[in-house]
Amino acid sequence: xxxxxxxxxxxxxxxxxxxxxxxxxxxxxxxxxxxxxxxxxxxxxxxxxxxxxxxxxxxxxxxxxxxxxxxxxxxxxxxxxxxxxxxxxxxxxxxxxxxxxxxxxxxxxxxxxxxxxxxxxxxxxxxxxxxxxxxxxxxxxxxxxxxx
Ligand code: HEC
Numbered sequence: 001x002x003x004x005x006x007x008x009x010x011x012x013x014x015x016x017x018x019x020x021x022x023x024x025x026x027x028x029x030x031x032x033x034x035x036x037x038x039x040x041x042x043x044x045x046x047x048x049x050x051x052x053x054x055x056x057x058x059x060x061x062x063x064x065x066x067x068x069x070x071x072x073x074x075x076x077x078x079x080x081x082x083x084x085x086x087x088x089x090x091x092x093x094x095x096x097x098x099x100x101x102x103x104x105x106x107x108x109x110x111x112x113x114x115x116x117x118x119x120x121x122x123x124x125x126x127x128x129x130x131x132x133x134x135x136x137x138x139x140x141x142x143x144x145x146x147x148x
Contacts (some may be wrong), residue, residue, distance in 0.1 A: 002080055005008055013070075016067070016070040016071060017070055019070060020070065020073060021065040021066050021067060021068075021073040021074065021077045022075075023067070024080075025059050025060060026059045026090075027059070027126055028059045028081075028090040028091060031091060031093065032090060032093040032094065033058070033089060033090055034049075034054075034089035034090075034091055034092035035050060035089065037092060037093065042141060044137065045137065045138055045141040047128075047136070048130060048134055048138050049089070051117075051125075051127045051128050051136070052088070052117040052122075052127075052129075052130060052138075053107075053116070053117060054089065055080070055082045055111040055121070055125070055128075056079050056080050056082075056084065056117075056118075056121070057084060057086070057087050057088060057089050058084075058088060058089045059084070059088065059090035059091075061080055062078040063076075065125070074112030077119070079118060079120075081084060086106075087103045087106070089109070101146050101147075104142050104145045104146030105142070105146040107142040107146075108139050108142035108143050108146060111138055111139050111142065112139060117130075146148060
């Protein structure tokens, strides 16, 4: 009985490998991008946002090779789709001034509440792990940007 369950699981795992995820990165011009729009004024905050947020909140996702392994790829794709749906920094100029303020304030909140970057992500991407000081710096950046 146990052997049958194990074999069935193995077959399922093998079959799902035939349904890989597409490495989607919709085209978006640089002039629409949030980080680009900041120019060279906030190099540290810009780097942190790029390292810690852009894989899920932009159209410039770097897909590691393990995203080809299922069900891991589906799990990661759901985070990318969910993240882009909430805030997409690649389409920043499409947001209205009111939406921009709202997103910037939310960015501050998710950092304060330690909800972002997602734990499952920082675990696999050490450069996205922010120190206490970096997190504070980024919170201050979003706070200032969101109250302009
Ligand atoms: C591994 C993917 C991933 C990374 C990295 C990531 N996010 Fe997210 N983010 C998501 C997903 C998925 C959601 C939607 C589900 C949720 O709110 O938990 C989300 C939601 C959000 C929201 C909306 C919150 C709300 O209450 O609706 C904000 C704002 C946000 N992220 C900001 C950030 C910032 C800022 C960073 C970088 C410091 C970041 N995220 C890093 C995946 C990610």
